[in-house]
Structures are given as C-alpha cells and as structure tokens.
Amino acid sequence: xxxxxxxxxxxxxxxxxxxxxxxxxxxxxxxxxxxxxxxxxxxxxxxx
Amino acid sequence: xxxxxxxxxxxxxxxxxxxxxxxxxxxxxxxxxxxxxxxxxxxxxxxxxxxxxxxxxxxxxxxxxxxxxxxxxxxxxxxxxxxxxxxxxxxxxxxxxxxxxxxxxxxxxxxxxxxxxxxxxxxxxxxxxxxxxxxx
Numbered sequence: 326x327x328x329x330x331x332x333x334x335x336x337x338x339x340x341x342x343x344x345x346x347x348x349x350x351x352x353x354x355x356x357x358x359x360x361x362x363x364x365x366x367x368x369x370x371x372x373x
Numbered sequence: 374x375x376x377x378x379x380x381x382x383x384x385x386x387x388x389x390x391x392x393x394x395x396x397x398x399x400x401x402x403x404x405x406x407x408x409x410x411x412x413x414x415x416x417x418x419x420x421x422x423x424x425x426x427x428x429x430x431x432x433x434x435x436x437x438x439x440x441x442x443x444x445x446x447x448x449x450x451x452x453x454x455x456x457x458x459x460x461x462x463x464x465x466x467x468x469x470x471x472x473x474x475x476x477x478x479x480x481x482x483x484x485x486x487x488x489x490x491x492x493x494x495x496x497x498x499x500x501x502x503x504x505x506x507x508x509x
Contacts, residue, residue, distance in 0.1 A: 338392070338406050358392070
C-alpha cells in the first residue's frame with residue numbers, strides 16, 4: 326500500500342481519509358501526516 | 374519473589390503508540406496501527422481527542438490483517454469539539470466493550486476512527502495507546 330502524498334510504501338502505521346458521500350479515499354503515511362499543509366492540499370486535489 | 378516480579382512482566386515490555394492526525398471537513402479519519410512481525414501486544418488503555426469544531430463519533434477497534442473487524446475496544450458517540458474519549462470506558466453503548474484483555478498477534482491492526490461529523494473546519498487531533506510488547 327502506497328502513500329497518496331509521497332507515493333512510498335506505508336509502514337506499520339498509516340492513516341485513511343474517507344468521504345462516504347463520494348467514496349473518495351486517501352492513504353497517508355506516518356511521515357506525511359506530520360505535514361498538515363500537505364495533507365490538506367492533497368485531499369483538496371483528490372476530492373475535487 | 375518480589376524482586377523477580379519487579380524485573381519481569383509476564384506480558385512483555387510497556388510501550389506507547391501515539392501520534393497526531395489532521396481532521397478534515399466532512400471526512401472520516403482512521404489511524405491504522407499494525408502489530409509488527411514477531412511481536413504480540415497486550416493492549417491496556419488509550420485515548421483520542423476530537424480536535425474538530427463539530428461533534429464526532431470516535432471508535433477504537435481491532436481488525437485482522439485483511440481488515441475484517443474482530444472486535445471493539447471502545448466507542449463514543451458525539452464526542453464534543455475539543456474533548457477526549459478513553460478506553461476502557463464504562464459508558465453504555467452496544468459497541469463499548471468496557472475492560473477487555475485484548476491480545477493482538479502480528480499482522481492484526483488496532484484502529485481508531487474519527488467518523489465524519491458533517492461540515493466542519495477540521496482540526497488537529499491526537500491519540501495514544503499503552504501496550505505491553507512481547508517480542509517473539
């Protein structure tokens with residue numbers, strides 16, 4: 326499973342964002358979750 | 374005897390898994406913590422914060438390696454903005470197990486989900502889980 330931000334394989338800890346209304350999902354690794362701006366920006370792009 | 378007990382825990386060495394998570398508008402967030410290979414965990418207790426500006430359900434649960442739910446450790450409905458929830462928890466809810474002896478094998482996953490609370494500003498949350506780790 327790869328991180329949707331850095332595209333590296335996630336480790337033993339990762340994060341899942343999911344919008345039930347449109348089915349959009351984003352996987353974030355332990356490193357990228359530390360950068361709030363990256364998470365918000367990527368989600369904005371993915372979720373449209 | 375007392376000295377022996379002081380140096381050995383039958384359930385391994387104490388450890389903590391903790392972190393932060395950014396909550397997003399109208400979106401559920403889940404942290405997935407996988408038990409590493411060659412380890413066995415005894416889960417003792419934990420907490421999570423609702424850092425959003427709307428109420429959210431927060432659930433602590435365990436799945437197998439294929440993400441099939443095995444059981445719940447705790448569930449809290451409508452955790453107010455900025456408030457925390459803990460497990461074990463004695464509040465009445467059908468998904469609230471209270472105190473359980475949760476032993477997790479390698480590959481099994483402990484998850485914390487912040488359900489979507491509807492339209493919100495999002496926010497910063499955190500979580501922590503106390504475990505005993507046995508290295509096999």
